[in-house]
Amino acid sequence: MEPRSHLHRVLSEGHFAVTAEIGPPKSADGEVVRKKARLIKGYVDAANITDCQTAIVRMSSIASAVLVMAEGVEPVIQMTCRDRNRIGIQADLLGAAALGVKNLLCITGDHQKFGNHPEAKGVFDLDSIQLLDMVRRMRDEGKFMCGEDLTGARPEFFLGAAANPFADPFEFRVKRLAKKIAAGAEFIQTQIVYNVERFRKFMEMARDMGLTEKAYILAGITPPKSFGMARYMKYFVPGLDVPDEILKRMKEAKDKREEGINLAVEIIQQVREIPGVAGVHIMAIEWEEAVPEIVKRAGLHPRPLEAEVRPAVVVEVEKPVERVEVVAPPAEEVPEEAPPRVEIPVEAVKEVFSTVRSSIESLREGVNLLHDSLARLERALLGGEVVPAEAPEVPRVEVKVEERPPVEEKPVEAKEVPEEKEVAEEKKVEEKRVEEEKPAEEVEARVEEKPAEEEKPEEKPAVEVREEKPVEKPPVEEKPAPPAEGVEIGSFSGEYRPLSERAAGLPEDLYKEPGTAFIRxxxxxxxxxxxxxxxxxxxxxxxxxxxxxxxxxxxxxxxxxxxxxxxxxxxxxxxxxxxxxxxxxxxxxxxxxxxxxxxxxxxxxxxxxxxxxxxxxxxxxxxxxxxxxxxxxxxxxxxxxxxxxxxxxxxxxxxxxxxxxxxxxxxxxxxxxxxxxxxxxxxxxxxxxxxxxxxxxxxxxxxxxxxxxxxxxxxxxxxxxxxxxxxxxxxxxxxxxxxxxxxxxxxxxxxxxxxxxxxxxxxxxxxxxxxxxxxxxxxxxxxxxxxxxxxxxxxxxxxxxxxxxxxxxxxxxxxxxxx
Amino acid sequence: MIVAERKPIRRVLEAIEPYQRVLVLGCRGCVAICSAGGDREVETMAAALRLARKRAGRPLETGEATLIRQCDPEYLAPLREWADKYEAVVSMACGVGVNLIADLFPEIRVYPGVDTTFYGANTALGEWQEKCRGCGDCILDLTGGLCPIARCAKNLLNGPCGGSQGGRCEIRPEVPCVWHQIYERLSARGELDRLMNFFPAKDWRPAGHGGPRDRIREDLKMDK
Incomplete structure (x- = not known):
């Protein structure tokens, strides 16, 4: 079979494939995407373009893919089930294929709750497996989902799916992978691998089920950029497993970035040894510049085959400088500086959130059922004093960013890594909501209830009361002997909650009505x-x-x-x-x-x-x-x-x-x-x-x-x-x-x-x-x-x-x- | 049952702002069971409205009544007589009651006194949880009796997403991952094979995406 794409060719010829991730900007600036593409060109076989990852609105994956193609990099577009129903998805995929896109990653998508429009209606008409099945049938059977014939050119995608070896229930993860492959997935990109042992186990199970024969599995790789990021991923990203060793190394390293790259390279070398691993997918969050370095050090450069990327439509984007010359700009618009200008406040905001985040950590820890006792021990040992150590790095971040080709946008997240900022915000929202949800009970009814409840104990013969609910009611128990001890009286249990708390949400003046005079x-x-x-x-x-x-x-x-x-x-x-x-x-x-x-x-x-x-x-x-x-x-x-x-x-x-x-x-x-x-x-x-x-x-x-x-x-x-x-x-x-x-x-x-x-x-x-x-x-x-x-x-x-x-x-x- | 909760008093006050005589109408069905719109809540609502209006210097007269159900025309019949005495009705029933009153009595101004929230079960004293979404095409036979439509944030049908960890949903840690529960239930019964079957895309028409739903039983109809 003729390979469906360059990535497919690399994999089918048995080369160890390398893909990286490109996150589109939160703007209409195509240059951002093109620059990112240029940065990794020649170091990867294809670049994934996220589809509003972590449910944050960004330039669309398909449009960005066309821009990436214009730079000679083969794109892998992503399609989530969150934002479109089966009609929209099929339509967009036909369009993407017509524009020359050859690779498609089908994912369910992060829940809108984690994004910047948590009030949005999540579509989820399909799930990722149904999506794969639908696209495979469009391609192989020439049928739309409804069964109608797709006449003319079919969308010839090389189909991919995501897998998370670190989510629960663990034993079911491989089975679910099997379902994805049966539904049509030809390549798999996994969640970020830090726990190589667990990944090894996962691969073993995948091999046992014959899955590595049916699909190419690419291990997800992310270089930790700082100790804070590693720690964040460990504690706050569901479905991510960061062993203590990684945290320790990041904490102790003098040059955090260097250590991050070292870790990524080591993990690549380790997963490469695992039978059935066909390549790696590098998600350098907030740090695309690290990709070439990692690829080089991992011995994966140069790439074995040169991509022949020819978009169906040639996209010509005017250079910003030229455009400014043509369009007599407003005085304050200085094109060369524009991207960094956007950059600095974003960084600053990130730092604010990272500070907020560290203080929220302890709060969240208490309630987060996901953290096991080991995690708490870890935090007790490594947490706390580390935050200041990270602070000096902040200015460096800004300087570097300015020197480099402006990477305008926010962290390019792993598929299921919520952006730190968003999570921090989410947490706040959540807390607020919890407050609001506190019982706004009918005030008057409650007021009357309180005495009524406390009267109850008397209404039954005490001995019975004690047998039924010994704790809640003051039992009065009869003993025959000495008069002074004839009847025993227990005490109240439970704590009084002020009415103002129970009536949260009801304005005070609605339930307070003090008398106009005092009793003598x-x-x-x-x-x-x-x-x-x-x-x-x-x-x-x-x-x-x-x-x-x-x-x-x-x-x-x-x-x-x-x-x-x-x-x-x-x-x-x-x-x-x-x-x-x-x-x-x-x-x-x-x-x-x-x-x-x-x-x-x-x-x-x-x-x-x-x-x-x-x-x-x-x-x-x-x-x-x-x-x-x-x-x-x-x-x-x-x-x-x-x-x-x-x-x-x-x-x-x-x-x-x-x-x-x-x-x-x-x-x-x-x-x-x-x-x-x-x-x-x-x-x-x-x-x-x-x-x-x-x-x-x-x-x-x-x-x-x-x-x-x-x-x-x-x-x-x-x-x-x-x-x-x-x-x-x-x-x-x-x-x-x-x-x-x-x-x-x-x-x-x-x-x-x-x-x-x-x-x-x-x-x-x-x-x-x-x-x-x-x-x-x-x-x-x-x-x-x-x-x-x-x-x-x-x-x-x-x-x-x-x-x-x-x-x-x-x-x-x-x-x-x-x- | 249909679970509801009292609307913010301010919202109700805004709705009845122009009126001096208002009937607060409860329902002894679901909303009474979930302590949102039964006799007691009617009393509370009426008292709160009167008090607020008294404060505002525009005293309000309220009537209080609670019907056996508001989702049946025969129980709503007394409204026809009461309507003359009041300028507006605040219905403490679920949205069904408000709609039916509006349908049957075009001359009555009816306003909701509760927000209708979901179909749920009373899981603990003072606690209700959503268990069903009325999607019209029950699949509980396949999922060990646990509903992924109502209880999975993404309505997934082919197993848990990557956000499932330690049996918890990524949406909120206190929310159990229903797919994890389904997996464990079927594992224990040795019926895991069911989960390996591809679950095709769902027909959402019976879930209400095909327009308002109705149910007709010819054999029960009287007007032939």
């Missing part, structure tokens, strides 16, 4: 242990949009008389102190860490024991003497009796800043006066209703009690006993206070939870299968009630069970952690 701050107690409640301008725990100056607090409840109807699960925590209020108070503070106490003067209730004011006074005196935490004194709730009792008590706790109550509409004048007299805050109790609560505040204010001495008691209902109604009323009160300028409602809430919960029948029913464990049930009922009301705006809670208190405080603490 009321001081509870006096002295060291005193604390304040209230002081918020947002709905509970909406810390992303406003302020909660004080977190919700819990006061522990004790009684003036020994309780008769407390379930065992609650009473056992206080069994030893129930008949001694002072000891009880001490136990609450010392054992259970109570930060405030509420003394419920139940025994004074005329409908119960009807104990007198003197009894109340004694109890309160004892308690006040036993502990130093703030106190709340809660009367029996009998309006008349409370006036008498609390007046007596106020005398005792007047200097403690204790809270007294409940104050109702019926006794607000007298109790209001008492409170004012001693400067004590009061609990203003009203039947659960927005207007009644407001009315009582107004009445108290009229009497002279300042709003910052009032705690509102909305008369809450426990879980299962009107909790949702309470929640709704409290929420409406809070909304009116914060967003409707209703200043009479800008008062903290106090919620008497313990009493309501523990009087519920369910809190006292014995353990059984349906209702679960008695204690866990009671604890959860109390904690759920408190937490739910905290979410409605509750500021101060009166509670009984130590474990319920612990659980409630834990949840409140976590909810407060948002900032």
């Amino acid at each position: 701050e009321v001081e509870i107690g006096k002295g060291e242990k005193a604390f304040k409640v209230g002081g918020t301008n947002v709905l509970p725990f909406h810390l992303f949009e406003g302020e909660m100056r004080h977190e919700p607090r819990v006061a522990m409840e004790i009684l003036d008389v020994k309780p008769e109807n407390w379930p065992e699960s609650l009473a056992r925590y206080f069994a030893d102190v129930l008949d001694d209020p002072a000891a009880w108070a001490r136990k609450c503070v010392e054992t259970y860490g109570a930060e405030a106490l509420c003394i419920y003067l139940m025994g004074t209730d005329p409908n119960y024991l009807n104990l007198d004011a003197k009894h109340a006074r004694e109890v309160v005196e004892k308690v006040a003497g036993a502990v130093d935490v703030p106190l709340i004194v809660w009367g029996s709730g009998h309006a008349e009796k409370d006036v008498e009792v609390l007046r007596e008590v106020a005398e005792v706790v007047g200097d403690r800043g204790a809270v007294i109550g409940p104050v109702e509409e019926a006794n607000h004048r007298t109790l209001g006066a008492t409170a004012m007299g001693y400067g004590l805050p009061v609990v203003a109790s009203s039947p659960i209703d927005v207007n009644l609560a407001k009315q009582l505040n107004i009445l108290l204010e009229n009497v002279g009690v300042a709003l910052d001495k009032i705690l509102m008691d909305p008369s809450i209902g426990a879980l299962g006993y009107g909790l949702e109604y309470t929640y709704s009323v409290m929420e409406r009160i809070r909304l009116a206070a914060l967003y409707a300028q209703d200043d009479k409602l800008q008062v903290p809430f106090i919620c008497n939870v313990g009493r309501e919960v523990w009087k519920a029948k369910e809190a006292g029913l014995p353990s059984d299968e349906t209702m679960g464990d008695q204690e866990v049930r009671g604890v959860l009922m109390e904690a759920i009630t408190s937490v739910a009301l905290a979410l409605a705006g509750g500021d101060l809670f009166i509670m009984r069970h130590p474990k319920a208190i612990e659980l409630t405080k834990l949840i409140i603490k976590e909810l407060m952690q948002q900032n």
